[in-house]
Amino acid sequence: MASVRVAVRVRPLNTREKQLSSKVIIHMMGNTTSIHKPSPVRGDELKDGGKTFSYDFSYDSTDRGSPTFASQERIFHDLGSDVLKAAFDGLNACVFAYGQTGSGKSHTMMGHTDDKGLIPRICEGLFCEISHRSRNDAVSFCTEVSYLEIYNERVQDLLNKGTASTDGGGLRVREHPRDGTYVENLSKHSVHKHSDMEDLIILGNANRTTASTGMNSSSSRSHAIFTIRFTQAWFDAELPHETLSKIHLVDLAGSERADATRTTGGRLKEGANINKSLVTLGSVISALADLSVGGQLTKKKKQIFIPYRDSVLTWLLKDSLGGNSITTMIATISPADVNYNETLSTLRYASRAKNIMNSPTVNEDGSVKVIRELQAEVTRLRRLLEEANQLKEVQISLGGHSLRLMGTTEESILGVYTYSQELTKELCWAILGIMCPGDNRATEHPLLHGDLMKMSLEWQTCIPDLLLDAGLRVCCQFQKSLADLVYLLHSNMDQEIVTLGEVQLLLYTSVGVCVSSSTRSEAQAQLLLTETHLGLVQEDAVFHPAPRSVTIEPRRPQFHDFTLRRRSDVRCLLVHDEDRRGAVRLDVILANVRGRGHPESVTKGATPPAHASNSSPHAEVWKLTFSCSSEAACLINHFKCLIKD
Numbered sequence: 001m002a003s004v005r006v007a008v009r010v011r012p013l014n015t016r017e018k019q020l021s022s023k024v025i026i027h028m029m030g031n032t033t034s035i036h037k038p039s040p041v042r043g044d045e046l047k048d049g050g051k052t053f054s055y056d057f058s059y060d061s062t063d064r065g066s067p068t069f070a071s072q073e074r075i076f077h078d079l080g081s082d083v084l085k086a087a088f089d090g091l092n093a094c095v096f097a098y099g100q101t102g103s104g105k106s107h108t109m110m111g112h113t114d115d116k117g118l119i120p121r122i123c124e125g126l127f128c129e130i131s132h133r134s135r136n137d138a139v140s141f142c143t144e145v146s147y148l149e150i151y152n153e154r155v156q157d158l159l160n161k162g163t164a165s166t167d168g169g170g171l172r173v174r175e176h177p178r179d180g181t182y183v184e185n186l187s188k189h190s191v192h193k194h195s196d197m198e199d200l201i202i203l204g205n206a207n208r209t210t211a212s213t214g215m216n217s218s219s220s221r222s223h224a225i226f227t228i229r230f231t232q233a234w235f236d237a238e239l240p241h242e243t244l245s246k247i248h249l250v251d252l253a254g255s256e257r258a259d260a261t262r263t264t265g266g267r268l269k270e271g272a273n274i275n276k277s278l279v280t281l282g283s284v285i286s287a288l289a290d291l292s293v294g295g296q297l298t299k300k301k302k303q304i305f306i307p308y309r310d311s312v313l314t315w316l317l318k319d320s321l322g323g324n325s326i327t328t329m330i331a332t333i334s335p336a337d338v339n340y341n342e343t344l345s346t347l348r349y350a351s352r353a354k355n356i357m358n359s360p361t362v363n364e365d366g367s368v369k370v371i372r373e374l375q376a377e378v379t380r381l382r383r384l385l386e387e388a389n390q391l392k393e394v395q396i397s398l399g400g401h402s403l404r405l406m407g408t409t410e411e412s413i414l415g416v417y418t419y420s421q422e423l424t425k426e427l428c429w430a431i432l433g434i435m436c437p438g439d440n441r442a443t444e445h446p447l448l449h450g451d452l453m454k455m456s457l458e459w460q461t462c463i464p465d466l467l468l469d470a471g472l473r474v475c476c477q478f479q480k481s482l483a484d485l486v487y488l489l490h491s492n493m494d495q496e497i498v499t500l501g502e503v504q505l506l507l508y509t510s511v512g513v514c515v516s517s518s519t520r521s522e523a524q525a526q527l528l529l530t531e532t533h534l535g536l537v538q539e540d541a542v543f544h545p546a547p548r549s550v551t552i553e554p555r556r557p558q559f560h561d562f563t564l565r566r567r568s569d570v571r572c573l574l575v576h577d578e579d580r581r582g583a584v585r586l587d588v589i590l591a592n593v594r595g596r597g598h599p600e601s602v603t604k605g606a607t608p609p610a611h612a613s614n615s616s617p618h619a620e621v622w623k624l625t626f627s628c629s630s631e632a633a634c635l636i637n638h639f640k641c642l643i644k645d
């Protein structure tokens with residue numbers, strides 16, 4: 001919210017006032033303006049305490065030689081530069097000059113060639129700033145100008161006199177649901193340089209209705225609105241931005257009393273219409289001022305009606321009065337005692353306007369805003385999709401235990417290994433159920449409903465990858481894992497086995513291994529059975545997230561403990577009863593080979609997986625738990641000859 005800024009400017013005594021030996025009754029100090037009632041006794045004016053008003057600015061322009069003289073330059077510096085700032089900030093701005101006829105409105109707004117007013121200075125400042133910013137910023141600017149007058153409540157185009165409607169009733173004022181009031185068929189002129197703007201100002205001023213009144217030899221008989229539509233377009237972070245600022249610079253016609261200006265006939269009718277607009281402007285200002293008292297909205301807010309549509313002027317300036325604009329009112333006054341009543345009325349009018357609260361907001365082009373919002377949405381959705389492609393964290397609870405799997409990048413691989421293929425499948429279903437809810441294709445896939453053990457032993461097995469929603473890929477790594485294991489196995493086998501091709505895998509599965517002397521009880525290991533050897537391999541982890549950088553190869557499982565024994569070392573198998581969960585335990589009793597100096601028990605870690613702690617000192621026992629009886633049966637079958645009742 002921003003209140004309307006109000007400035008008061010007093011002009012020098014004019015010739016007529018001097019001829020009447022008028023006294024100066026206006027005094028300014030700082031931001032205050034005082035007016036003293038003329039006294040019938042000469043020299044007694046100042047004995048009246050007078051009335052003092054305070055405004056945002058009080059400009060004393062009565063005496064050029066005075067150190068406090070307010071020049072056109074100073075007024076532009078104080079008021080015009082804020083209009084330029086608003087324009088470049090994408091805000092609407094409005095400056096209107098209000099005052100008695102001949103009080104200096106046109107002088108302040110337009111001025112003369114050798115003493116330019118606000119409008120030409122704002123235009124000059126705008127192009128100066130555009131050329132400065134064009135050098136430094138990648139912004140494009142578009143400036144359009146229109147200039148109209150409201151004469152006898154009719155709108156005329158000052159830049160194209162021929163556009164008035166055929167019935168001579170002037171241009172129509174209409175209201176757009178989003179853009180607000182506008183004048184139909186009003187010409188808009190694209191301006192590319194300051195001199196173009198100057199030409200348009202000269203043309204418009206020449207077309208303006210003026211007449212000579214008793215108060216002013218060249219009195220503006222109409223309200224004139226000079227409008228600059230200023231658009232800026234640029235890209236920020238590859239997203240388009242566009243702001244539009246509307247700047248209304250308004251020179252109101254003066255209200256005059258018939259007796260003071262000796263107007264008659266047509267001039268009198270004009271006066272009535274001028275007054276109609278100004279009276280409505282006064283009512284609008286009063287109603288808006290009532291809406292806010294000391295910046296606080298009154299409780300009666302809803303009952304207050306703002307009569308914008310009662311005059312063309314207030315209807316067109318609706319946004320500038322209590323709406324979306326940074327608005328400044330300049331009240332111009334005469335210093336002379338003969339104008340006491342008019343001047344006091346102006347000062348009161350101006351004082352009331354101080355209470356109007358506006359709510360300026362940046363005007364973004366609607367379609368560009370939509371494009372930018374859509375682009376931002378696309379970026380957001382893309383990021384979501386990328387995130388969906390990454391496994392971040394999955395938590396699964398099984399029988400009170402929870403398993404936490406974490407990955408960081410799209411390259412992440414979640415390897416699921418358990419000692420039971422049933423448990424592995426259950427886990428995979430649970431994970432996929434979380435990540436791709438409702439997608440039943442995974443349950444049909446051979447990996448999740450076939451016999452994993454059989455598939456893993458088939459060197460030729462070719463299981464197609466399954467691509468699920470959210471970019472999740474289900475695939476098997478059997479061949480890669482087996483190749484690793486077989487190389488490992490081979491390098492630790494007896495020297496008699498010379499080629500890798502002769503290593504024939506008979507069983508490859510996960511088992512629980514009881515390591516009685518280790519802190520790691522119930523460790524998991526991969527069990528390998530070849531025609532010649534039996535091996536237990538422990539990996540460092542079950543899940544290996546790939547490193548963030550794609551240039552580094554994803555980390556492969558590392559094999560910890562590796563224990564290899566010849567099949568011929570197996571003395572017997574002890575088969576225990578299935579437990580409640582259907583798990584089967586087998587004790588593999590091996591010949592004690594310690595001290596034999598044989599490299600068969602090669603351990604990358606320190607501890608062999610099992611010790612014959614409860615059997616013969618010459619024997620070694622591997623206590624293996626198969627979660628699935630079919631896998632246990634597979635091992636038993638291969639050692640049939642060794643099984644004893």
Ligand SMILES: Nc1ncnc2c1ncn2[C@@H]1O[C@H](COP(=O)(O)OP(=O)(O)OP(=O)(O)O)[C@@H](O)[C@H]1O
Pocket residue numbers: 010011012014061099100101102103104105106107108216218219220221252253254255332
């Ligand atoms: N601050 C000022 N310094 C010097 N001369 C001024 C000043 N203000 C006004 N004048 C002179 O006073 C005369 C009347 O001023 P101006 O035409 O600006 O009044 P106005 O308020 O626009 O009147 P109207 O409502 O009749 O159009 C002009 O000759 C103008 O040059």
